[in-house]
Amino acid sequence: xKSPEAIINLFSQKGLKITPQRxxxxxxxxxxxxxxxxxxxxxxxxxxxxxxxxxxxxxxLHELVALGELAPVENLSEGGARFDTNTSNHHHLFCMHCHxxxxxxxxxxxxxxxxxxAKGYQIVKYQVTFYGVCQECQxx
Amino acid sequence: xKSPEAIINLFSQKGLKITPQRxxxxxxxxxxxxxxxxxxxxxxxxxxxxxxxxxxxxxxLHELVALGELAPVENLSEGGARFDTNTSNHHHLFCMHCHxxxxxxxxxxxxxxxxxxAKGYQIVKYQVTFYGVCQECQxx
DNA sequence: TTTCAAAATAATAATGATTACTAAATAATA
DNA sequence: TATTATTTAGTAATCATTATTATTTTGAAA
Numbered sequence: 001x002k003s004p005e006a007i008i009n010l011f012s013q014k015g016l017k018i019t020p021q022r023x024x025x026x027x028x029x030x031x032x033x034x035x036x037x038x039x040x041x042x043x044x045x046x047x048x049x050x051x052x053x054x055x056x057x058x059x060x061l062h063e064l065v066a067l068g069e070l071a072p073v074e075n076l077s078e079g080g081a082r083f084d085t086n087t088s089n090h091h092h093l094f095c096m097h098c099h100x101x102x103x104x105x106x107x108x109x110x111x112x113x114x115x116x117x118a119k120g121y122q123i124v125k126y127q128v129t130f131y132g133v134c135q136e137c138q139x140x
Numbered sequence: 141x142k143s144p145e146a147i148i149n150l151f152s153q154k155g156l157k158i159t160p161q162r163x164x165x166x167x168x169x170x171x172x173x174x175x176x177x178x179x180x181x182x183x184x185x186x187x188x189x190x191x192x193x194x195x196x197x198x199x200x201l202h203e204l205v206a207l208g209e210l211a212p213v214e215n216l217s218e219g220g221a222r223f224d225t226n227t228s229n230h231h232h233l234f235c236m237h238c239h240x241x242x243x244x245x246x247x248x249x250x251x252x253x254x255x256x257x258a259k260g261y262q263i264v265k266y267q268v269t270f271y272g273v274c275q276e277c278q279x280x
Numbered sequence: 281t282t283t284c285a286a287a288a289t290a291a292t293a294a295t296g297a298t299t300a301c302t303a304a305a306t307a308a309t310a
Numbered sequence: 311t312a313t314t315a316t317t318t319a320g321t322a323a324t325c326a327t328t329a330t331t332a333t334t335t336t337g338a339a340a
Contacts, residue, residue: 017307017316039297053319058298074214074269080297093253093261102259110250111268113233119242120275121233127269128251129214135260157287157336179326193290198327220326283340294329305318310311 001029001069001085010067021045021052025060029085035073035101037080074129075101091128097137104130141169141209141225150207161185161192165200169225175213175241177220214267215241231268237277244270 001007004026008018028044036044042057061083064070071084073092077099091104111126141147144166148158168184176184182197201223204210211224213232217239231244251266 012308015308015316019307019317021318037297051319054298055320056318059317072216074216076212076214078296093259095261096264102261104253104257106257108248108251111248113244113270117244117246118270118272119233120278121235121242121270121272122278123270123272124236125271127271128266129269130253130258130261130263130266132258132261132263132265138260138262152337155287159288159336161289177326191290194327195291196289199288218325281340284338285336286338287334287336289332289334291332292330295327297326298324300323301321303318303320305316307316308314310313 001032001087004030007064007069010069011063014067016063021049021056022060024049024052025057029064029070032085033103035075035082035084037082039080041083073101074127075099089125089127091130093130093132095134095137096131097133097140100134102134104128141172141227144170147204147209150209151203154207156203161189161196162200164189164192165197169204169210172225173243175215175222175224177222179220181223213241214269215239229265229267231270233270233272235274235277236271237273237280240274242274244268 002010004023007026007030008023011018011022024045025041028041032041034040038054038058038061041061042052042054045052045057061070065072065083068087071087073082073084075082076094082101086103091106091108093102093104094100108128111128113123142150144163147166147170148163151158151162164185165181168181172181174180178194178198178201181201182192182194185192185197201210205212205223208227211227213222213224215222216234222241226243231246231248233242233244234240248268251268253263
């Protein structure tokens with residue numbers, strides 16, 4: 001995700017206010033690659049600023065998604081929706097055992113649908129998800 | 141999905157009982173390609189057999205998934221998890237506007253990760269999802 | 281066929297994630 | 311500094327799903 005400063009500028013431009021709670025959330029997300037759920041982020045937040053409410057976390061996540069700086073991720077794990085701080089088009093590696101999600105920064109240029117195959121859909125993007133078992137879970 | 145008769149045999153073999161409710165669910169799913177949610181299937185069910193409970197629908201869906209005859213689908217729409225009656229490895233076309241999901245029966249043989257790219261994961265399968273706008277939604 | 285144990289059903293309550301609501305606190309601007 | 315719109319925390323409400331339980335039904339055995 002963009003730096004906290006960049007996000008702060010964006011929020012200011014849109015007339016959204018900068019609060020200490022939001023500052024902290026921006027900082028936590030800037031260094032995050034774990035595709036956290038709202039709850040996971042909330043736990044992180046209150047470990048540093050104990051009185052922040054869930055509402056604030058949900059609210060800020062929604063603002064970030066609305067601004068296109070954060071993306072909801074399709075996922076199959078429990079515990080709620082996950083968010084991706086990497087909003088560029090990329091792909092995923094999913095551990096079917098522990099539900100960890102890892103980014104893959106590589107293109108698959110041959111993934112193309114012929115016009116007939118697209119069934120009238122106007123294609124915007126595609127996403128490849130690899131399902132497997134991560135190194136840790138293979139040991140178990 | 142397999143024919144109702146085939147599913148009935150499977151259930152019998154496993155010691156699961158065949159009820160009129162389950163018969164109906166098997167029939168509805170056999171001819172379904174809409175990737176329904178539990179709720180959507182429940183509505184279909186009660187339109188034909190009004191006293192069936194949600195519990196029964198959820199329960200039967202779970203049994204089918206446990207037997208590998210039905211697959212939960214990753215999805216980004218609201219209204220709960222979707223189920224796929226096509227359990228073979230295939231790909232999807234998703235309308236970002238109306239959230240319709242359509243199967244694509246074609247392979248992308250070049251989607252392969254080199255050992256280093258797999259980051260220690262043991263890959264089981266991969267799934268390509270195309271995001272776009274369906275023909276109906278383009279008109280709006 | 282009747283009997284019977286195991287399984288399934290319907291109804292209901294409980295849970296977990298998320299959204300809605302609201303009064304009080306705060307940020308940003310004049 | 312005063313003002314006003316926004317944000318916050320707390321709470322209740324909602325939606326999808328799971329758990330619980332008493333009753334009913336299935337399917338196999340007598």
